Amino acid sequence: MHPLPTDGVLDHEQPDMTSYRTQPIDEFLSGIASRRVTPAGGSASAVSGAIGASLCEMVCLHIVEKAGDDAVSQELVEAGETLRTQRDGLLTLADADAAVVDGLFGANGDQRDEQQLKRAIGIPLTIARACLTVVESAEVVADTGTRTALADAATGVMLARAALQASLFTARSNLDAVPDQSFVDGIGRRTTEIERTAEENAERVLQTINRRLADA
Known part of the structure; x- marks a missing residue:
């Protein structure tokens, strides 16, 4: 289990905008289904991953409630803390993605320098890595x-895996706009590794759940 990775994508000041973490769900969805450029796929993926983390965190709380604090393993306590961290971080990433997309494609989209394009790749990649941590913590x-x-x-787990896959797709789809070949190659390797690790972990977790349900 790892802390939320950022790769520096959150280190830049974001434009003044309403945070999705305080926005009603219907308003957020209406924003997606509108002519505005944000929120878009990256923010939607981040929020989906946060929902996945919330569900796994909820199950942790149920275990603690049933077993009592003294009977709960340190591993489970750490898993719950990690899931909470990822949930919070993914909501921050939803805002960060909207900020970079607004900069690139919004009404004042005049920030299409290479650094901004790299951030448009780095943010979805960070979303994917956060979702991977959710899947790992679910074991x-x-x-x-x-x-x-x-x-x-x-x-x-399924929501986190789907959000991860969507985020990796977004990151890969933006690579053609970046002329830095070493950066492109590095991102290609990292997306492949994240995808492979996530699939292995998700399948293992889902097999465990299916086995336990069948044995009950």
């Missing part, structure tokens, strides 16, 4: 979660 949840909550854990 202990799948092993110890109550039967009634296992479907929620599975849903959380």
